[in-house]
Amino acid sequence: MGRSHALSGWCAGLAVAPLVGLTSVAEVVPFAAATAGYALVPDLDHPGASASRLLGPVTRLVSAAVRAFSGVLYNVTKGPRDEDSTGKHRHATHTLVAAILLGMLAASLGDRGKWAVLAVAVTGLVLAADALGDWIVLAVLAAAGWSVVGTGDALPGTAAADALQAGLSQIGGWIGAAVAVGMFVHCLGDSLTRSGCPWLWPLPIRGETWYELRLPKPLRFSTGKWFEHVVIVPVLTIGGVLLLPGALQALQQLFDATSIWLAGQS
Structure with a gap:
């Protein structure tokens, strides 16, 4: 479900961005890209997941450590x-x-300096690109370029440097939210599957502290099967476009223009 998780993270990022004070394309797109990437992090507990294979031995070692910790926590x-x-x-x-x-850990890195925060954001972007493709990197770069053009500065180099400094400062304000939202959306996605997800741990439910939350049986689907590829992915893809800043307004304008043109032809 790597692609589905990343797409759901992208959609969630676009939807949540205004709630954390991000409204412009230059702010929303990087936030959504980071959220898409961190929607893959929970699967570090699976050795075959894309997050576990991303950096070869490095991420495989992290995955092994995560799995070991999870096993101990479960038994305790x-x-x-x-x-x-x-x-x-x-x-x-x-x-x-x-x-x-x-x-909270990601948010606290703001005290460590802007480069620590940038490292967290770039990690999310790399994870997202691995699952969704390089287009998401191009989208972030285009959003950054748009912010530079929007400054109206006569010296592009100075404008770019100023935009970069401003962007690094802003990232510290939202990177923690991007990490938390991405990981939680992953849990919600897994709750739609047959296996469910125990994301309310350690709240005891029916004698279980690891109670798997899931939909009623008729509504559950299996990962990697036709329903995910034919229904889930297309719906998330369409949602990921419509949730972009200004997308719905542009669609409405196109609809209105088409209606006027058709009326003129009749």
Whole structure:
């Protein structure tokens, strides 16, 4: 579900951006790209996930550490009715607690300097590009270029430098939200599948602290099957376009212009 998770993160980022004070294309697109990337992070607990394979031995080592920690946490905190499981995949990283804690950690990097924050943002962008393609990098660069053009500065070099400095300062204000939202959207996506997701851990439900939240049986789908590719991905793709700043207004204007033209032909 790597592509589906990244697309859902992209859509969530576009929807949440105005709620954290981001409204312009230059602000919204990088935020959504980071959210798309961090929507893949929970699957670091699976050795075959794209996030685990991204940087070869480095991310494989991180994945192994995450899996080991998740297994220990599961055994220490499982309730009397929790199933007999290794507690590795879809456990520790697939919780609201993990999303909040990592989001807070990312936000705290603002105190470490702008380059630490930039590293977190770029990591999200690289993860997103791995799942969705290089177009998302081009979209971020285009958004940055748009902000430079918007300054109206006669010296492009100075305008670019100023825009970069301003952008780095702004990233620190939203990177924590991007991480938390991306990871939580991943959990919600997994709750749509047959396996479900225990994202309310450690809240005990029916004797389980790792209770898998999921839809009613008729509404669940299996990952990697036709429903995901034929329905989920296209819907998220369309949503990811319509949620772009100004997209709905442009569509409305196109509809109005077409209606006027058709009326003139009749």
